[in-house]
Amino acid sequence: MATTTGRRRRRWLLIAIAAVILLLVILGALSGLYVDLLWFREVHFSSVFWTIFWSKLTLGAIFGIAFFVLLLANLLIARRLTPRFRVFSPEQEAVERYRAAIEPYANIILPLFAAVIALFVGIAVSGQWQTFLLWRSAGGVHFPAGHLDPVFHRDPTYYIFTLPFQQFVQGWLFDALVAVTVLTAIAHYLNGGIRVQAAGERVTPQVKAHLSVLLGLIVLVKAWGYYLGKFNLLVSSRGGFTGADFTDVHAQLPALRLLVFIAIACAILFLVNIRFRGWALPVIGIGLLAIVSIVVGGIVPGIVQRFQVQPQLFQKERPYIVDNIAATRYAFGLSNIEPVTTTPTSDITADQVASNLGTVQNIRLWSPSILRQTYDSLQRIQPYYEFSDVDVDRYLVQSNGKYNQRVVMLSAREVSQIGIPGNQTWQNTHLVYTHGYGVVASVANAVTSDGAPQFLLQNIPVQQGAGSTFPAPSGTGAQVYYCEQACTEQPYVVVNTKQKELNYQDPTSQQTNQTQYAGQGGIPVGSFWRRLVFAYRYRDFNLLISKLIDSDSRIMINRDIRTRISKAAPFLKYDGDPYAAVVNGRLVYIQDAYTSTSLYPYSQRQSLGAATNGVLSGTTNYMRNSVKAIVDAYNGTVTFYVVDPSDPLIQVWEKAFPHLFTTAIPPTIVRSHFRYPEGLFQTQATVFGTYHVTDPQTFFQKGRQWNVPGQLSTTPSGAGAPIGNMQPYYVLLKLPDQTSPKEQFVLFVPFTPPSRGNMVAYMAAGSDGYGFPGQQYGKLAVYQFPSGENIDGPQQVRNFINQDPNVSSQLTLLSQHGSNVLFGDLLIVPIEDGFLYVQPIFVISSSANPIPQLKRVVVVHGGNVTIGTSLQDALDTSFGITPPPTSPGQPPPTQPGNATVQQLLAQAVQHFQAADAALKNGDLATYQSEIRQGEALVQEAQSLAARQRGGVTASPTPTPSASPSG
Numbered sequence: 001m002a003t004t005t006g007r008r009r010r011r012w013l014l015i016a017i018a019a020v021i022l023l024l025v026i027l028g029a030l031s032g033l034y035v036d037l038l039w040f041r042e043v044h045f046s047s048v049f050w051t052i053f054w055s056k057l058t059l060g061a062i063f064g065i066a067f068f069v070l071l072l073a074n075l076l077i078a079r080r081l082t083p084r085f086r087v088f089s090p091e092q093e094a095v096e097r098y099r100a101a102i103e104p105y106a107n108i109i110l111p112l113f114a115a116v117i118a119l120f121v122g123i124a125v126s127g128q129w130q131t132f133l134l135w136r137s138a139g140g141v142h143f144p145a146g147h148l149d150p151v152f153h154r155d156p157t158y159y160i161f162t163l164p165f166q167q168f169v170q171g172w173l174f175d176a177l178v179a180v181t182v183l184t185a186i187a188h189y190l191n192g193g194i195r196v197q198a199a200g201e202r203v204t205p206q207v208k209a210h211l212s213v214l215l216g217l218i219v220l221v222k223a224w225g226y227y228l229g230k231f232n233l234l235v236s237s238r239g240g241f242t243g244a245d246f247t248d249v250h251a252q253l254p255a256l257r258l259l260v261f262i263a264i265a266c267a268i269l270f271l272v273n274i275r276f277r278g279w280a281l282p283v284i285g286i287g288l289l290a291i292v293s294i295v296v297g298g299i300v301p302g303i304v305q306r307f308q309v310q311p312q313l314f315q316k317e318r319p320y321i322v323d324n325i326a327a328t329r330y331a332f333g334l335s336n337i338e339p340v341t342t343t344p345t346s347d348i349t350a351d352q353v354a355s356n357l358g359t360v361q362n363i364r365l366w367s368p369s370i371l372r373q374t375y376d377s378l379q380r381i382q383p384y385y386e387f388s389d390v391d392v393d394r395y396l397v398q399s400n401g402k403y404n405q406r407v408v409m410l411s412a413r414e415v416s417q418i419g420i421p422g423n424q425t426w427q428n429t430h431l432v433y434t435h436g437y438g439v440v441a442s443v444a445n446a447v448t449s450d451g452a453p454q455f456l457l458q459n460i461p462v463q464q465g466a467g468s469t470f471p472a473p474s475g476t477g478a479q480v481y482y483c484e485q486a487c488t489e490q491p492y493v494v495v496n497t498k499q500k501e502l503n504y505q506d507p508t509s510q511q512t513n514q515t516q517y518a519g520q521g522g523i524p525v526g527s528f529w530r531r532l533v534f535a536y537r538y539r540d541f542n543l544l545i546s547k548l549i550d551s552d553s554r555i556m557i558n559r560d561i562r563t564r565i566s567k568a569a570p571f572l573k574y575d576g577d578p579y580a581a582v583v584n585g586r587l588v589y590i591q592d593a594y595t596s597t598s599l600y601p602y603s604q605r606q607s608l609g610a611a612t613n614g615v616l617s618g619t620t621n622y623m624r625n626s627v628k629a630i631v632d633a634y635n636g637t638v639t640f641y642v643v644d645p646s647d648p649l650i651q652v653w654e655k656a657f658p659h660l661f662t663t664a665i666p667p668t669i670v671r672s673h674f675r676y677p678e679g680l681f682q683t684q685a686t687v688f689g690t691y692h693v694t695d696p697q698t699f700f701q702k703g704r705q706w707n708v709p710g711q712l713s714t715t716p717s718g719a720g721a722p723i724g725n726m727q728p729y730y731v732l733l734k735l736p737d738q739t740s741p742k743e744q745f746v747l748f749v750p751f752t753p754p755s756r757g758n759m760v761a762y763m764a765a766g767s768d769g770y771g772f773p774g775q776q777y778g779k780l781a782v783y784q785f786p787s788g789e790n791i792d793g794p795q796q797v798r799n800f801i802n803q804d805p806n807v808s809s810q811l812t813l814l815s816q817h818g819s820n821v822l823f824g825d826l827l828i829v830p831i832e833d834g835f836l837y838v839q840p841i842f843v844i845s846s847s848a849n850p851i852p853q854l855k856r857v858v859v860v861h862g863g864n865v866t867i868g869t870s871l872q873d874a875l876d877t878s879f880g881i882t883p884p885p886t887s888p889g890q891p892p893p894t895q896p897g898n899a900t901v902q903q904l905l906a907q908a909v910q911h912f913q914a915a916d917a918a919l920k921n922g923d924l925a926t927y928q929s930e931i932r933q934g935e936a937l938v939q940e941a942q943s944l945a946a947r948q949r950g951g952v953t954a955s956p957t958p959t960p961s962a963s964p965s966g
Helices: 002-042 046-080 090-137 156-191 205-235 246-276 280-331 350-355 368-379 426-432 528-537 561-568 648-656 667-673 678-691 696-701 794-803 805-814 871-879 901-920 924-948
Strands: 391-399 402-412 439-447 453-458 492-495 501-505 512-515 554-557 579-583 586-597 622-632 638-642 729-733 744-751 761-766 780-784 819-823 827-831 834-845 853-861 864-868
Touching: 002 046, 002 528, 046 090, 046 156, 046 205, 090 156, 090 648, 156 205, 156 648, 205 246, 205 280, 246 280, 280 678, 280 696, 350 871, 368 402, 368 439, 368 453, 368 834, 391 579, 391 667, 391 729, 402 453, 402 579, 402 729, 426 492, 426 501, 439 579, 561 586, 561 622, 561 638, 579 667, 586 648, 586 667, 586 678, 622 648, 622 678, 678 744, 678 761, 729 827, 794 805, 794 834, 794 853, 805 819, 805 834, 805 853, 805 864, 853 871, 864 871, 901 924
Parallel strands: none
Antiparallel strands: 391 402, 402 439, 439 453, 492 554, 501 512, 579 586, 586 622, 622 638, 729 744, 744 761, 761 780, 819 834, 827 834, 834 853, 853 864
16 A cells, blocks of 8 residues: 555656646746747837747648648547457467557547647648748749740749748658558557468458558659659759759659659559558559659669760750850849950059049058957957957048048947956846947058058047047947847846946046936836746846846847847848948948848859858858848847849748838938948859850850959968958949949959969949949949950969068068068959059067057059058059159258258158148048158158267157047
């Protein structure tokens, strides 16, 4: 009796433990679901949440219930077909023991078993919600006329939206029927209808009939699979390119059609077997299907490929290559590109440089990765701030009373909770250090005399640099609650609490400037229930018990840009580089989003990882930059702007989520800050390297293949060279055939032949003027060179630089005393019909917390290699340009060979004063030139004084009174 009581107690204890575990699992799932709902409400996309939720629930319910009914019906049939009389055997004895234990509870166990299996089936099927939504929303959407596939003459929307759902249903039916058949066979065995060790009939006639029906349905669904399989031929890769080739069309396609009829015949044989209840007919049918599948599905296509296609491969594949070229160029947005053949000049002249000052003055000297280190060292200010990325954009910057477009580099100062000094308490990490502050901006081509960036925005609170009129974000616009990377260090922060937040520390008084969030970001978390839910969701008891959280408090989650955007629209593919921009005094982030598929008929599939150096992932054969997402750094609001409404894929998603997208794009964002996305451009350049060839025979022979050059090393020795393709870069320039006198902001990349270093072409993508008449945005231009021309490519130019004696000697001097030399990005800049190559050189200390400094610039043109302390210095030296004439009223310069120390210093002061005046007017080019000349005169004065005094240095060197901050 005591033993029985103990067993009951243990049983109830196990049941209680299981119930608690089940309850915790359910609470975890529900809390996550509820938190997601609250977050979608915060960003005003609750309709997106409910659309996805109901789509998953609908799919799970329909297919889960279907599987439940199918399985339970067959289990009940198997139970009813239990033989009344069974021959006793050791096998039967084991089964009878099972039946004695289970049979009294069968009416409960069978439905419960079927329900559990169906639940997991429903959960698995719910993951197909995107396929379901595309199928459901695709009605009425079509590609432009003239894009039907060449084999079945169907619109590509069928292959992208309808076929995947049909294949999913077919695959699910096949798998479900196979699973049900196996489980039903096991049930028949347990019920005695199947006896493996029986001496006589091992399967009863009733069981044979039952299993014949199931097997017949499986083969019938397989016939449907053969029918749908013929459409997959249009994205096959049998012939070395994507799309149906000669063998697919003339051998594989007829084989699939034949297999459809044979599979239907086999299914009929299984159904006929219900009457005969034997195995002869099913075995004949399955054998016939297997033989035909092997012969016509494998052997015959192989024979056709080997003996009919291979001996005259191009002649057989020619029409299909033509289809592949046309489809690929359209699917990747390359149809309208016709390469312009230009004949480059062997060199450029000083006059050409002077007439293209807008291009030359905007050559980006600073590399984003190197400038990020410089920002970290000079502008981090406090250890709890961080710069995640430096972005390249263009702004209207005032110069000489006019606003001109200039290339600017900008980064937001994000808060890093792991950098909080002292004790990183819960209160500090979640309530006090809630946000970053301000942005840092500098001109892409400017540098101070000590090699630092020329700041347009700097310091805390945000200040304009000396002579800068760059619009600085102020007030709440300077507070960075939502950011690129540092926001991922903590899953949440709570604002509007009884604890004031740190805004910034005043640099003068060192007093803490505190603030309290007043925006619309975050989820109200004041109620006990919500605090309980969030405490459980993040396993943080402090959220529940803290007295600092009140009814006005808001919890901010999903604060990093990538998570915030992708969670709101998970069906889009996102570029790897969201970038910050200052718009109307506020900091925003812009993220490019793509619609893509790998199911466009005949279009060549491309690995995104290979094209983008791993920034994007997956495979695609159709890609459009249809959406740009904007996130406000203070409020966290997310807006999805449709920028390519002609894209059928975004049209379907707009129908699926009618409240998610908008086409009302503010001009302030469009005109100044939309830029052509890097990920799409890299993919297009990689594809165009092959598909710039439209002649099928030349394409087949691969005689004019172009490659994006490999990434160059950042060190002179080549050690530690990055792997992958050369990164495209943004630059302001005038293209050779451009009629407008103004420069445009383009994304640029060169092409080289395979295994060779010379440049054969380059591609540029316009980024200016989206949505305006005569827009340049999105226009791809390709300029190719005659085959007889030898134009230096990036690696060749780097080799020239490394081999130049002057460069080598200066690199040796710069790399002494614990310093290392780094190469920035080698830029190829078209100047009319010639090219200017610019290589910035940085010096970085090998000690901790180094400050990279731009110390030299190398220019290469026409085989000439010149190194200078600045771009202007290198250009002046290279072209032999004399210093500019003096200003009216200024005495003529004294020749250094005849001047005294005092005269040289007096001239230096005049140049520094001229530099001050130029800087106040925003004329950075003149400023740099005057500083360079003044410094040269100071150095000459020092040398002269040393010679006159036997090596003793002269009096202190004069410096400009208004040198740039930083």
